[in-house]
Amino acid sequence: MHGNYERLIYFLKNFLKDENIKISESMKKHTTFNIGGPCDIMIFPESEYEFIKSMKEIIDKKFPYFILGSGSNIIVKDGGIRGIVINLTKFNKISVKENIINAKAGAKLCDISNIACKNSLSGFEFACGIPGTIGGAVTMNAGAYDGEMSHVIHKVKVMDYEGNIFDIYNENMDFGYRSTVIMKKKYVVIDCDILLQFGDKNKIQENINDFTIRRNLKQPLDYPSAGSVFKRPEGYFAGKLIEDSDLRGYIHKNAMVSDKHCGFIVNRSCANSKDVLELIDIIKRKVYENFKVELELEVRIIGEDKEN
Structure with a gap:
């Protein structure tokens, strides 16, 4: 292994659990396509502190990196990924305050949709079947069934390529079809606030059930x-x-x-x-x-x- 990687791992072990640092990890295990060669290092931050501290060190030392959510919407080549893959699947906390849901970047869209329903919050049903995390969904303005992230995002906390952290509000997101300012400027999503409306829980669940049935009928869910x-x-x-x-x-x-x-x-x-x-x-x-x-x-x- 490259000597610089050894120094990075030594640093990361100060605040990441050993099981959250993997060497030469196969990307096949972390993509919905079940395709891809190994990455040099994969880490799994669990908290905002771990995520930001890891990212700032990686950026400061100029290591190449890739942010990974659920591994949907990507094709990893057979030679794998050089550098560090930051896997956000454990950085997935979701909290609710009145009609705003705060979701960390690795939170699954289906989990956010279910929590919204439990709290009688309407507007996120469209995302119930999108197989991804909120970080990736916000970055590309994901959508389905006439809904998209631009309709529900209030603000997004991001980090830029120099390690600066700041909020971007909806009106400054430059939302387009599968496009945002986050994608254009290669910002990294930390978390986001989702602004929803109070509604009837039974009706919200009916919408989720309807979208789920339609997805199961139309999409090839039996193959990767x-x-x-x-x-x-x-x-x-x-x-x-x-x-x-x-x-x-x-x-x-x-x-x-x-x-x-x-x-x-x-x-x-x-x-x-x-x-x-x-x-x-x-x-x-x-x-x-x-x-x-x-x-x-x-x-x-x-x-x-x-x-x-």
Whole structure:
């Protein structure tokens, strides 16, 4: 291991539990696609203190880093990730004060949705089935069923690339389709305040149940995937373009265009990132040949190719 990494680990052990520092951890275990090579170091901060202290040291020493939530919406290449992966799945505290929910960056959207329902808070039902964490969802302005983060976010606490911490209020978030100022400036989300409305608990639960049923019917939840692969092209639906290109159920090696929802690529069995990226290229080429539409990726591709 690189000597600088050893010094970093020695520093991190002053405030992180030993089991929350992993060396050469396989990314397959931490992505919804079950794909990806090893990272150099993975850490699991559990509190805001641990998260901020770790981040400031990593930034100060100029280590490359990647913030990981639930591992959805990403494709990690087979060579893995060089540097430090900060896994936020244990940094997931959720608290409620009147009609505002504060959620740390690693809190799951489904958990926030359920807590909102228990507190008779309406407006977050749309996110109940999005397989991600609030940090990633806020960063990309995730949405579903005519709802999106821009509708409910009050303010977001972030850290910039120099380690400065500050709040960004909704009106300054520069929300767009799968886009925010956080994404553009590569800020790191620490937590956020979600502003909701008081409502009828039974009605809120009915909405959650309805969205869950619709998701189960339409999305290929029986195979590993990264979620919707492509952004919605203006004036079109990516899934429909792919279906109309005769690619429903198309198999390339161990990756497949879902026969349930053509906007998804699924891991049939032991697919690697090379299989998936080759299939993405096939899809993009076929759709352009047929409709002269260039599909743009919604998923993020990270890491390095595997050396032969």
